[in-house]
Amino acid sequence: xxxxxxxxxxxxxxxxxxxxxxxxxxxxxxxxxxxxxxxxxxxxxxxxxxxxxxxxxxxxxxxxxxxxxxxxxxxxx
Amino acid sequence: xxxxxxxxxxxxxxxxxxxxxxxxxxxxxxxxxxxxxxxxxxxxxxxxxxxxxxxxxxxxxxxxxxxxxxxxxxxxxxxxxxxxxxxxxxxxxxxxxxxxxxxxxxxxxxxxxxxxxxxxxxxxxxxxxxxxxxxxxxxxxxxxxxxxxxxxxxxxxxxxxxxxxxxxxxxxxxxxxxxxxxxxxxxxxxxxxxxxxxxxxxxxxxxxxxxxxxxxxxxxxxxxxxxxxxxxxxxxxxxxxxxxxxxxxxxxxxxxxxxxxxxxxxxxxxxxxxxxxxxxxxxxxxxxxxxxxxxxxxxxxxxxxxxxxxxxxxxxxxxxxxxxxxxxxxxxxxxxxxxxxxxxxxxxxxxxxxxxxxxxxxxxxxxxxxxxxxxxxxxxxxxxxxxxxxxxxxxxxxxxxxxxxxxxxxxxxxxxxxxxxxxxxxxxxxxxxxxxxxxxxxxxxxxxxxxxxxxxxxxxxxxxxxxxxxxxxxxxxxxxxxxxxxxxxxxxxxxxxxxxxxxxxxxxxxxxxxxxxxxxxxxxxxxxxxxxxxxxxxxxxxxxxxxxxxxxxxxxxxxxxxxxxxxxxxxxxxxxxxxxxxxxxxxxxxxxxxxxxxxxxxxxxxxxxxxxxxxxxxxxxxxxxxxxxxxxxxxxxxxxxxxxxxxxxxxxxxxxxxxxxxxxxxxxxxxxxxxxxxxxxxxxxxxxxxxxxxxxxxxxxxxxxxxxxxxxxxxxxxxxxxxxxxxxxxxxxxxxxxxxxxxxxxxxxxxxxxxxxxxxxxxxxxxxxxx
Numbered sequence: 001x002x003x004x005x006x007x008x009x010x011x012x013x014x015x016x017x018x019x020x021x022x023x024x025x026x027x028x029x030x031x032x033x034x035x036x037x038x039x040x041x042x043x044x045x046x047x048x049x050x051x052x053x054x055x056x057x058x059x060x061x062x063x064x065x066x067x068x069x070x071x072x073x074x075x076x077x
Numbered sequence: 078x079x080x081x082x083x084x085x086x087x088x089x090x091x092x093x094x095x096x097x098x099x100x101x102x103x104x105x106x107x108x109x110x111x112x113x114x115x116x117x118x119x120x121x122x123x124x125x126x127x128x129x130x131x132x133x134x135x136x137x138x139x140x141x142x143x144x145x146x147x148x149x150x151x152x153x154x155x156x157x158x159x160x161x162x163x164x165x166x167x168x169x170x171x172x173x174x175x176x177x178x179x180x181x182x183x184x185x186x187x188x189x190x191x192x193x194x195x196x197x198x199x200x201x202x203x204x205x206x207x208x209x210x211x212x213x214x215x216x217x218x219x220x221x222x223x224x225x226x227x228x229x230x231x232x233x234x235x236x237x238x239x240x241x242x243x244x245x246x247x248x249x250x251x252x253x254x255x256x257x258x259x260x261x262x263x264x265x266x267x268x269x270x271x272x273x274x275x276x277x278x279x280x281x282x283x284x285x286x287x288x289x290x291x292x293x294x295x296x297x298x299x300x301x302x303x304x305x306x307x308x309x310x311x312x313x314x315x316x317x318x319x320x321x322x323x324x325x326x327x328x329x330x331x332x333x334x335x336x337x338x339x340x341x342x343x344x345x346x347x348x349x350x351x352x353x354x355x356x357x358x359x360x361x362x363x364x365x366x367x368x369x370x371x372x373x374x375x376x377x378x379x380x381x382x383x384x385x386x387x388x389x390x391x392x393x394x395x396x397x398x399x400x401x402x403x404x405x406x407x408x409x410x411x412x413x414x415x416x417x418x419x420x421x422x423x424x425x426x427x428x429x430x431x432x433x434x435x436x437x438x439x440x441x442x443x444x445x446x447x448x449x450x451x452x453x454x455x456x457x458x459x460x461x462x463x464x465x466x467x468x469x470x471x472x473x474x475x476x477x478x479x480x481x482x483x484x485x486x487x488x489x490x491x492x493x494x495x496x497x498x499x500x501x502x503x504x505x506x507x508x509x510x511x512x513x514x515x516x517x518x519x520x521x522x523x524x525x526x527x528x529x530x531x532x533x534x535x536x537x538x539x540x541x542x543x544x545x546x547x548x549x550x551x552x553x554x555x556x557x558x559x560x561x562x563x564x565x566x567x568x569x570x571x572x573x574x575x576x577x578x579x580x581x582x583x584x585x586x587x588x589x590x591x592x593x594x595x596x597x598x599x600x601x602x603x604x605x606x607x608x609x610x611x612x613x614x615x616x617x618x619x620x621x622x623x624x625x626x627x628x629x630x631x632x633x634x635x636x637x638x639x640x641x642x643x644x645x646x647x648x649x650x651x652x653x654x655x656x657x658x659x660x661x662x663x664x665x666x667x668x669x670x671x672x673x674x675x676x677x678x679x680x681x682x683x684x685x686x687x688x689x690x691x692x693x694x695x696x697x698x699x700x701x702x703x704x705x706x707x708x709x710x711x712x713x714x715x716x717x718x719x720x721x722x723x724x725x726x727x728x729x730x731x732x733x734x735x736x737x738x739x740x741x742x743x744x745x746x747x748x749x750x751x752x753x754x755x756x757x758x759x760x761x762x763x764x765x766x767x768x769x770x771x772x773x774x775x776x777x778x779x780x781x782x783x784x785x786x787x788x789x790x791x792x793x794x795x796x797x798x799x800x801x802x803x804x805x806x807x808x809x810x811x812x813x814x815x816x817x818x819x820x821x822x823x824x825x826x827x828x829x830x831x832x833x834x835x836x837x838x839x840x841x842x843x844x845x846x847x848x
Contacts, residue, residue, distance in 0.1 A: 019316065024142060024285065025612055030319035031138035032614055033172050036309065037320060044353070047362035048507035051613055057171040057323075060349075060617040062503050064510070067612050 003075050005054070005068035008042040014073030015039055021070040033057040034071060079120070080128045082235055083153060085180060086164035087173050088135025089618050091192045093117075094627070095164060095222035096132035099232070103630040104132070105531070115534065116148055123229060124236050131158065137172070139179040139275075140284045145537040147286075153183060154272060160186045160239035162231070164222075167194040167204060168619075170334040174326045181213065182245045182275045186238045189217040190231050195224075197334065208333045214246060223624065245274040248325045254314065257281055257301045264294055282315050349496075349619045356497065362504050369497075371584050373488040377419035377481055378568045379580035417580070422480035423565065430473045437469055463655055471651040471732030475643055478562040478731070482639070483632060485561060489526055490631045494623040498523050499615070506613055511837055512598040513605075515539070515613045518548040522594065525555035526587075527635075529773035532557075533780055546785050547601055549777050550792045553766050554594040556587055557773075558635065559642075559727035563764055566731050567757055586761055593766070596829060597796065602836045642726060650725045651732055654691065658736060661689035686737065691718055705798065706753075706805030707760040712738070716760060726770050755808025759801045766797035 003014060016038045019029055033056050034040075043053040043060065051064045084092050093104050100119025117132040133149040141147040153161060163180050165173040180187055194204050210217040216234045220227035249255055258277045265273035268291075279287040281298055288295050302312045310317040356365060416424070492498050502519045509519060518539055525532035532552050536545045556564070564586055568579030661670045663685070670685035686692060695714030702708035702717050715737040723730040768774060768790065778786050807825070811818030 027138075027140055027315060028142050028612070028614055030316065031140065031142070031175070032616070033175065033323065035316065035320045035323055038323070043350070044357065045359065046357065046503050046507060047359050048504075049359075050507045050510075051503060053357075053503065053617060057169075059169045059172060060619070061614065062506075062617050063614045064506070064612065067614060 001075055001077050002072055005040065005042070005071040005073060006052070006065040008052075008068075008073075010042055010044055012075065013039065013041045014075040016071060016073050018072045019070060020072075021067075025067065026070070029067070029070070032061055033059075034061075040071075040073060080126070080159040080239060081131060081156065082121070082128050082239070083131045083133055083156075083158040083161045084164060085133050085149060085153060085161055085176070086135060087137055087166065087169070087176060089616065090135065090164050090166040090169070090173060091222040092132055092135060092164050095162075095190065095192070095220070095228075096130060097630070098222055098225045098228060099130050103634050105631060105634070115145065115537075116152060121232060124232055128159075128232075128236075136176060138176060140279065140282065141286070143538050153180070153185065154275070158185060160188060160235050162188050162190050162235060164190045164192055167191050167197045167334060170330060171323070171326055174330060175322055177213065178248055178322050178326070179275075181215070182247050182278055183272050184243065184245045184274070186241065186243045187215045188231065188235050188238050189213065189215060190222075190227075191217055191219045192222050194219045195221050195226075203332075203334070205333045209330065212329050212333070215243075223626075245272060247274060247278060249278065249318065249321060252321060254281065254305070254317065257298065257305075260301075261294060261297060264297065265291075278318070282318050352620050353500070357500050357504060366501060366504060367588065369492075370588060371580075373485070374584040374587065375580045376417050377485050377488070377580070378565065378583045379417040379420060379578070419481040419484045420579070422484065423478060423569075426480045427477040430477050434469055434473050463652065468648055468651050468655070470735050471654070471729075472643055472648065474566075474735030475562060475647060475728045475732050478565045479636070479639060481565050482558060482561045483636060486527070486558060486632055486635050487628065490628045491623045493523075493631075494621075494627050496618045496620045499617055502615065503617060508595060509598070510613070512595060512833070513602040513836075514544065514547060514551075514598050518544060521548055522552060522555045525552045525557060527558055529553070529557045529769045530776050533773060533776045536780060543605075546781060546789070547598065549780060550601075550789050551594045551597055552773075553769055553793055553797075554590040554597070556590055556765055557727065557769070559770065560730075560765060562728055562731040564761065566734065567761055570757075582757075582761075585758075586765060589762070590765055593762075593800065599829070599833050599836050602839075603832050639728075642728065646726050647728055647732060650722060650729050651736065654722060654729075654733055654736060657691040657694070658686055658689045661692065663688040691737075694718055694721070702763075702798075702801075704805075705759050705763060705801040706809065707756040707763070707801075709756075720760075720764055720767065723764060724768060724771055724774075727764075730764060753809070753812065755805050755812060758808060759805035762804055763797050763801035766793065766800055768793050768797075 002017060005014075008014070016034065016036050018036060019026060019034060021029065029035075038056055041055045043055055045052050046062075049065075051062050052068055053060055053062045054068075055061075084096055086092050096102065096117065096119060097104055099121045102117070102119045104117055115134065119130050119132070120127050121130050131152065133152055134145040136146045136149045139150050139153075141150050152158070161180060161183075163177050165177060177189065189209070191204070191206065191209070194206075197204055204219075206217050206219055216238055218227060218231040218234050220231050247255075247258070249258060258274075258281055261277040261280055262273050265276050270276055276287060276291070280291060280294060283298075298314075302314070305312045305314075307317055310320065356362065358365070498520075501523065505519055506515065509515065518536075520538065521532045521535035524535045529552055532555070533549055536548045536552075539545045539548060564583045568583050659669055660667070663670050670688040672685045673683040674680070692714060695718035698717035698721060699708045699714040702713070707713065707716050715734070719730045719733040719737065722733045769777075774790075777789055781789060803825075807818055807821050810821055
């Protein structure tokens with residue numbers, strides 16, 4: 001099942017399929033290791049629900065839901 | 078010429094710690110990405126010849142995203158370092174090597190310094206250094222930057238490696254895309270461009286800087302693109318290359334550096350996670366942050382520890398304890414409650430400086446008597462007065478707050494070093510973003526709690542110039558360390574001004590500053606058409622115990638800075654201020670001013686100071702600040718002029734007040750200040766928000782265009798004046814009739830909420846238009 005990263009629940013894990021976005025933003029996501037094929041786990045959401053914190057390539061990355069919405073992942077049903 | 082060795086690596090991987098260990102510097106280290114925003118240089122002396130070490134801002138990739146990352150890229154490419162030390166964090170090998178694969182494409186000798194290998198091994202992980210070195214084709218040295226281990230070995234390897242030039246190599250070698258890269262490479266070589274391989278790959282990656290610099294070659298890439306088709310990525314070379322790099326790293330190094338039994342971090346709950354569960358909890362995250370802040374100010378500024386006296390009526394009654402406390406100089410409120418550590422230390426320091434002062438005074442009076450005898454009264458009184466009344470009084474007032482300020486910095490340094498500061502950005506991002514600032518903008522602001530100068534420089538981590546301008550303007554909301562003596566002084570006088578708790582007062586200044594930053598951001602947003610908010614993609618560093626060395630070095634830097642400042646700028650400015658307050662026009666001529674004494678009662682009718690040049694300046698300023706409340710009254714001009722001297726250095730505000738209110742002791746000072754509780758808050762917020770010191774103003778000028786800089790100056794003055802006046806009038810209303818105050822407060826809050834709603838709605842509209 002395909003799912004956007006911003007719709008993830010806490011603790012959910014998925015495999016990145018596509019990364020959308022424009023120019024520098026997309027580039028930044030790639031540089032931080034958010035590339036197709038990487039495994040992502042949603043660690044937690046900030047007290048106000050946004051940004052979110054994910055584990056990717058063995059480290060913790062925080063990004064906003066707006067950026068997370070650019071990432072589509074395959075999750076087990 | 079000395080050999081140049083550049084330190085490059087991911088943000089927060091320990092570069093500055095390594096730099097400090099190599100060069101003996103004490104550059105500021107913090108546990109969040111982006112502490113270093115400009116390159117720093119130092120010298121390593123333990124080789125046969127000394128070498129220059131350059132600490133570069135941390136980067137995730139050589140395709141720069143923010144201005145400070147451009148610094149790193151340009152240095153490695155254009156300044157021709159003799160060798161690059163690529164610091165790799167062994168606990169986070171995948172992302173760190175991503176940068177390494179790019180550095181290796183440049184024609185420069187490289188040595189990999191593998192940091193924190195000891196941590197991985199301790200946790201039962203595996204690191205095969207020789208394998209790593211063989212596969213990367215460059216030497217790898219294990220080090221611990223923190224413990225200073227392996228540094229000599231590293232530098233010896235660097236010395237040897239730097240001797241032989243190295244040609245750039247790429248892992249894309251056997252990929253189909255290499256045909257294109259080779260063609261571009263030939264074109265670059267033909268143009269005589271240095272590092273052709275690196276530039277070719279970046280051009281193929283569609284890197285912004287590269288495509289704008291070599292427009293003639295873009296056509297070539299696009300032509301090839303039209304014919305290229307990868308199964309997964311199509312002709313999206315950017316994604317393809319990034320993916321290839323990560324795939325390569327996984328395949329080649331997956332087994333070389335491995336944490337225990339291959340279990341990923343996602344599966345095991347690390348200590349960091351457990352701490353994070355509490356500190357960034359959905360509901361409790363924000364209250365915990367506010368509580369931590371309050372406790373810090375409570376322990377630093379409270380005269381009634383844990384409110385034991387106020388709530389339980391607990392007082393210091395034990396006569397022995399009272400003796401000890403008073404012996405140490407503690408006088409607060411006749412020992413009502415138990416003093417907090419900060420207040421206790423401050424009283425003690427006050428007592429010490431007081432003793433020193435009386436010693437000096439004794440020497441000074443000796444001078445004066447000698448002067449009288451020598452019939453050179455005028456000149457003798459001159460420098461006697463200059464040293465005793467001028468410089469010493471001011472310096473005494475400034476120095477007596479050192480322990481409290483150091484304690485405050487200790488708490489802040491601990492918050493920084495543990496990694497909690499980065500979480501604060503995470504917690505507050507949403508509140509900030511709604512109003513046009515990213516949580517990332519909060520990092521310069523946190524730096525602003527220390528000093529505005531590095532804080533303004535830290536705005537370079539923001540990629541959008543407009544957001545940068547906004548952030549610089551809001552920085553004064555975050556009370557810098559030099560303003561702390563002002564709060565400490567006002568806190569000590571709080572009880573006299575009809576407001577009981579010093580710690581609550583200081584806490585409200587800090588929290589009020591943050592709240593005000595959000596309010597001001599709302600209004601900035603309301604009057605601007607710009608709807609862009611830069612993305613917030615930030616690494617959250619793991620928590621670690623505060624390192625005594627980092628915290629200690631940070632405190633030592635602060636203390637040194639404070640003392641040097643006291644001995645130079647503050648002393649010099651106090652000399653000037655003393656002259657201005659001692660000389661003036663009196664009795665129809667210019668000269669030293671004298672008190673006017675009633676010949677019969679021998680009481681001072683008018684203090685001489687009222688005739689001084691400073692009084693003329695102050696009384697002029699006083700008219701301007703009348704609406705702010707604190708300028709009203711006989712002493713209003715003194716407060717006005719004290720704020721003015723704060724331009725030189727914020728500590729001067731306290732120094733000048735001590736000078737003008739005729740007595741160094743803050744209790745006496747408090748008695749002579751005639752402002753009310755509302756006036757005190759108004760005065761505090763004026764000093765908080767107004768122009769920072771000259772050093773910070775100059776830094777701001779460097780970071781902004783002249784037009785934007787002038788707007789910034791206008792903003793600082795307008796906001797400080799407006800806020801100060803508003804606080805005074807609303808506060809006074811409460812004192813006169815609480816219901817009137819309440820009505821006005823509600824009206825103001827209503828207006829604010831309205832503005833906020835408008836901004837959020839505009840945001841949505843803006844988003845709809847762009848979408």
